[in-house]
Amino acid sequence: MDYFTYNTYAENVKAAEHFLAMANEHKLGQRWNLVGSVVFSAFSIEAFLNHVGEEQDGAWKDWDTKNRPNSEAKLMRLNITLNKNLKAQFTELFKLRDMVAHGRTITVAKNVRNPQNNLKGAINNLSSEFESRTTLKKVTELVLGTKKIIEFINNSTLELSNHKLWSIGSGRLRTS
Numbered sequence: 001m002d003y004f005t006y007n008t009y010a011e012n013v014k015a016a017e018h019f020l021a022m023a024n025e026h027k028l029g030q031r032w033n034l035v036g037s038v039v040f041s042a043f044s045i046e047a048f049l050n051h052v053g054e055e056q057d058g059a060w061k062d063w064d065t066k067n068r069p070n071s072e073a074k075l076m077r078l079n080i081t082l083n084k085n086l087k088a089q090f091t092e093l094f095k096l097r098d099m100v101a102h103g104r105t106i107t108v109a110k111n112v113r114n115p116q117n118n119l120k121g122a123i124n125n126l127s128s129e130f131e132s133r134t135t136l137k138k139v140t141e142l143v144l145g146t147k148k149i150i151e152f153i154n155n156s157t158l159e160l161s162n163h164k165l166w167s168i169g170s171g172r173l174r175t176s
Helices: 008-027 030-056 060-067 071-077 084-101 115-124 134-161
Strands: none
Touching: 008 030, 008 134, 030 060, 030 071, 030 084, 030 134, 060 071, 071 084, 084 134
């Protein structure tokens, strides 16, 4: 019997890159493609942490299921310390993911100088905290940072395990 390994983290990286490419190519729907790119970037890091954890720690799955740890706790359990730049990207990705995954009703406010004449314009220019923190440029940096974080985790743990980093290359697929 042949066995194949399905590497969720690699698929998630490719999904993040796909959504980012669609955001770059199409103004219509750009916001939702940026959301998809951010969320799948965070998913890929968490999936890789689980991949490495299961390779190194026989009790990982039980610990993960019972404790529902956040990604910071997973890094600590694997004894991984990210450098300042990677840590900042890691933290931002998971804050943004949490905004989407644990969404709350928010009130978006904007001062309008002349509401009677500018109400429609003001409504069109409202942005939530998530939107203001996810420009096309910033999401591009976060997706690139995701690959760097995964590679850093891989390099930090490679000697402890037999895992090999499955290709997180630039696969792309068009769905529109």
